[in-house]
Amino acid sequence: MKTVASVxxxxxxxxxxxxxxxxxxxxxxxAAHKPSTTASLPLIDVDGYRQxxxxxxxxxxxxxxxxxxxxxxxxxxxxxxxxxxxxxPQGLAVFGVNLDNDADMRLVRxxxxxxxxxxxxxxxxxxxxxxxxxxGVNPAWAGTMPxxxxxxxxxxxxxxxxxxxxxxxFEQAIxxxxxRR
Numbered sequence: 001m002k003t004v005a006s007v008x009x010x011x012x013x014x015x016x017x018x019x020x021x022x023x024x025x026x027x028x029x030x031a032a033h034k035p036s037t038t039a040s041l042p043l044i045d046v047d048g049y050r051q052x053x054x055x056x057x058x059x060x061x062x063x064x065x066x067x068x069x070x071x072x073x074x075x076x077x078x079x080x081x082x083x084x085x086x087x088x089p090q091g092l093a094v095f096g097v098n099l100d101n102d103a104d105m106r107l108v109r110x111x112x113x114x115x116x117x118x119x120x121x122x123x124x125x126x127x128x129x130x131x132x133x134x135x136g137v138n139p140a141w142a143g144t145m146p147x148x149x150x151x152x153x154x155x156x157x158x159x160x161x162x163x164x165x166x167x168x169x170f171e172q173a174i175x176x177x178x179x180r181r
Contacts (some may be wrong), residue, residue: 040109041098041123046136052095052122053155059093060177061151065137067099068107072164073146080148081117083170090178096121099145150177 044052053061064080066073084094098121100108112121124133134141138160141147148165150158150173158177161169
């Protein structure tokens with residue numbers, strides 16, 4: 001029984017779950033040099049995130065948090081890209097925040113090239129207190145991925161999705177923030 005529980009625990013940590021399991025020191029970045037690809041996504045911490053939010057004040061906004069190691073994120077991201085394009089003419093703004101480690105930046109770059117988001121993407125600054133980051137971004141977020149946060153025009157959180165959601169759920173949330181003045 002302990003073996004089955006251990007396997008299930010390992011499986012859940014590997015398939016997505018909490019970001020803490022993915023950002024631990026179990027997969028350190030190469031010490032010899034930092035990949036040049038880290039410069040391709042601006043790094044943000046909680047203060048940087050708040051500055052990004054401030055740039056979108058007055059617009060309905062969707063912030064999507066994703067990582068290449070998160071299968072539901074990889075599945076959901078192309079839909080978010082489509083929705084961003086579909087609802088941009090109505091005023092929706094979207095930006096992404098990647099939570100991959102330095103060692104995975106080649107995968108991140110490839111993923112972004114493949115999906116062509118058309119909206120800005122940032123990356124969580126390595127080495128920060130991730131729990132403080134999650135709480136600072138959304139007090140209701142404990143790090144489970146994917147995380148999508150919907151904001152009203154005044155900057156208040158309208159709602160958020162934890163885990164993969166349907167297109168209809170996204171469209172309903174988007175219509176709500178677009179309609180609210």
